[in-house]
Amino acid sequence: MIITTTPAVEGRRIVNYHGIVSGEAILGANAFRDFFAAIRDVVGGRSGSYEKVLRSARDSALEEMAEEAQRKGANAVVGVDIDYGAVGNTESMLMVTANGTAVTLE
Numbered sequence: 001m002i003i004t005t006t007p008a009v010e011g012r013r014i015v016n017y018h019g020i021v022s023g024e025a026i027l028g029a030n031a032f033r034d035f036f037a038a039i040r041d042v043v044g045g046r047s048g049s050y051e052k053v054l055r056s057a058r059d060s061a062l063e064e065m066a067e068e069a070q071r072k073g074a075n076a077v078v079g080v081d082i083d084y085g086a087v088g089n090t091e092s093m094l095m096v097t098a099n100g101t102a103v104t105l106e
Contacts, residue, residue, distance in 0.1 A: 001066045002076035002105065009076060009105055018072040018102035023064030025057040026087065026095045050094075057096040058082060065098045074102035 002009055061082070069077045080100035087093045 001070060001074075003062060003066060003080055003100070004076070004078055005080045007079050009078065012076075012105040014078070014103045015106050016073075016104040018069065018074045018104070020099060021065050021068040021072065021074075021077060021102045022097060022099045023061040023066075023068065024095070024097050025060035025064070026093050027053055027057045028093050053094055054084065054096065057094055058084075058098070061096045061098040065100060069100075069102035072102050074104055076103050076105045077101065078103055 002012075008014065062080075065077060065080070077100040080098060083097045083099075085095045085097075087095045
């Protein structure tokens, strides 16, 4: 399965459009990670624990989107857009969505 943010795949012709496909992942960040992330925010540096959670959520959303495209008979997804956000009353849940157009390439 080819997944790309571009509207086409160079050297390949789109022969069929199957519609919009999407994948979502919502993951909780536990209190332990929150505590150490808060410390890192004060002293500076990257928050590896949050980066790992975001990477995992992104991979899950892309995989779910690709599975939907495959169920529709597509062999690629073009025009992919990935969005990140926080949800919940205290915004303690991390959300990643991936959307694109499922297509069949020649």
